[in-house]
Amino acid sequence: MKSLLLATFLPACLIAADESPDLSKMKVDKLYETLCASCHAADLSGGQGPSFLDGEWKHGDTDADIFQTILKGNISLGMTPWEGILTDEQIRSLVIFLREKEKEALTKGIEFPKPELGKVSKTEKEDYTIEMVVEEGLKIPWALAFLPDGRKLVSERPGRLRVISADGKLDPKPIEGTPKVISHGQGGLMEVAVHPDYEKNGWIYLGISDGWWEKGEGTDKKGKKNKDKAHTITAVVRGRIKDHQWVDQEWIWKADKKFYSGSGVHFGTRFVFDQGYIYFVIGERGGMMEVQDLTNPKGKIYRLFDDGREPKDNPFVDNKDAIKGIWTYGHRNPQGLDLDPRDGSLYSTEHGPRGGDELNLIRKGANYGWPVITYGMNYNGTPITSETSKEGMEQPVTYWTPSIAVCGLDFYTGDAFPGWKNDLFAGALAKKEVRRLRIEDQKVVEEEVILKDFGRVRDVVDGPDGFLYVIFNGPDQIIRLVPAK
Ligand code: HEC
Known part of the structure; x- marks a missing residue:
């Protein structure tokens, strides 16, 4: 049952078993691009799934919460559960990756004091x-x-x-x-x-x-x-x-x-x-x-x-x-x-x-x-x-x-x-x-x-x-x- 349900949510590349890419050696940005970008957008700004750049986390904003969402998904709302497909280590890397991008987006445009000699x-x-x-x-x-x-x-x-x-x-x-x-x-x-x-x-x-x-x-x-x-x-x-x-x-x-x-x-x-x-x-x-x-x-x-x-x-x-x-x-x-x-x-x-x-x-x-x-x-x-x-x-x-x-x-x-x-x-x-x-x-x-x-x-x-x-x-x-x- 689970695998059937999964198939509905998995990107096409993973369903055709003979062509499926080897996830185990993939770096985090590639993992994201292959598995997540179709719903959350390549630039993480959201699509079918929510944006990761707005600082808002529906299911809790700790690293542990985000880890759980990726692990367990939410099939009824269209989020794939990645348990059994990705290792805990890979999910952890994805959390870090989402955090990096979130932080970059949130600090963009904020004026830091750019110091110059003599200037206050x-x-x-x-x-x-x-x-x-x-x-x-x-x-x-x-x-x-x-x-x-x-x-x-x-x-x-x-x-x-x-x-x-x-x-x-x-x-x-x-x-x-x-x-x-x-x-x-x-x-x-x-x-x-x-x-x-x-x-x-x-x-x-x-x-x-x-x-x-x-x-x-x-x-x-x-x-x-x-x-x-x-x-x-x-x-x-x-x-x-x-x-x-x-x-x-x-x-x-x-x-x-x-x-x-x-x-x-x-x-x-x-x-x-x-x-x-x-x-x-x-x-x-x-x-x-x-x-x-x-x-x-x-x-x-x-x-x-x-x-x-x-x-x-x-x-x-x-x-x-x-x-x-x-x-x-x-x-x-x-x-x-x-x-x-x-x-x-x-x-x-x-x-x-x-x-x-x-x-x-x-x-x-x-x-x-x-x-x-x-x-x-x-x-x-x-x-x-x-x-x-x-x-x-x-x-x-x-x-x-x-x-x-x-x-x-x-x-x-x-x-x-x-x-x-x-x-x-x-x-x-x-x-x-x-x-x-x-x-x-x-x-x-x-x-x-x-x-x-x-x-x-x-x-x-x-x-x-x-x-x-x-x-x-x-x-x-x-x-x-x-x-x-
Ligand atoms: C088939 C489309 C789809 C794919 C593929 C997908 N997601 Fe999602 N994702 C969603 C949807 C839809 C939601 C919103 C679910 C909800 O509201 O509970 C979601 C929610 C999330 C959330 C929770 C966001 C929050 O605000 O709490 C995280 C984190 C997440 N996805 C990460 C990922 C990661 C990482 C991948 C790739 C490994 C991925 N998703 C792949 C559709 C997808």
Whole structure:
């Protein structure tokens, strides 16, 4: 009976069994086009079935509701049930796809403040103007740190550490003798951070892609010379700067050699200092299930004493085989980390796959679920999993569909913008945005785009002068937001 009923609603291409396309390998946009477009229109604007672009959901507007409608359909009203035809993973990808398109449609035409130098930009709580900090001379700036004497340090991903003088000039000469980095894919010199007691101890910390190049020997099948192969993973190192030289170097954390790999993606990084500890991130390096393995360093947030020693009260010290520095696991590629100045809780932004960027509250020993649960799917539209939650795995504080590519984040602690006090600022590389999030009781209660389309945002930094610094990649510039007069 069911199959008969189904046949009335299935697109013709599926009924002629011998011609039916293989759904299992289809990417999400193709699935939509093949199975849904006939009733909901190719541009999702609706036809025989309703539009997906108007923000209205007759059968409930949560992802779970939409999932159920697709699964069970509504034969009497003409909506095909897809149970048994599509897998849960495929239905989940369709939900993400509908959400992406809905969000795009709903934000279209909304005017975001397009900032320009010198022009006043108005936002909900504060008006600002933009001042240029470094206009030219930088190559892929990654992080910015402030020295107590007014100088600033900037890391450049290809491997240089640069100094901006107290009067704002970029020194053309990088610091000499900084550790060699493997500049490969997304890796290189990434984080730079100044120890909170820098005035007493002079320590500066760097997050780098450490490793070596293996010389390419011989030729491949086509007779082309084999390329050199990278072996790399994120490492943490500290040192001091004397007379423009990197000196007194000490390694804080390095992975076992067997985990160094040729992958050019997901290095993580970012440091936070708190009460004698350093927290830092090692990205998943494309490792997928390795992330769930406590004997593997990838996809973890770590806590060590700031000299590299392992604290005895870390969550996995009693697990014989676990890496003892691990604080939390199940991460993909977190590139933002900061402490809430009000209660000391630790937040992290994490690059998800397509549709699964997350803001997480980092709790000792917790598992953040990658790749077992996620709100996203693969970039190419094939599914990862249908699961968005599971017992024993943390839910994000919030997540972004479509993805914005969340990178650096900082709580604002300054006085120059009183309306932004204690708000969280998150940069978005792909969306070229800075977002302001207001967090109350560990929940997001406001979210606002305060800057858009100036460039790809790498990091947002709360400056000691109370101004909000923003680092861009393409153009490779640093600006700061100052209150509008
Ligand atoms: C034969 C036509 C037809 C096809 C094919 C079809 N739908 Fe529908 N769909 C409908 C109709 C009609 C409704 C409205 C049913 C109702 O009012 O309950 C609907 C409703 C829905 C809803 C609920 C919307 C809301 O407001 O709650 C979702 C979600 C949905 N369809 C998704 C899909 C997806 C995804 C596909 C492809 C896998 C698909 N549909 C294929 C006809 C179709």
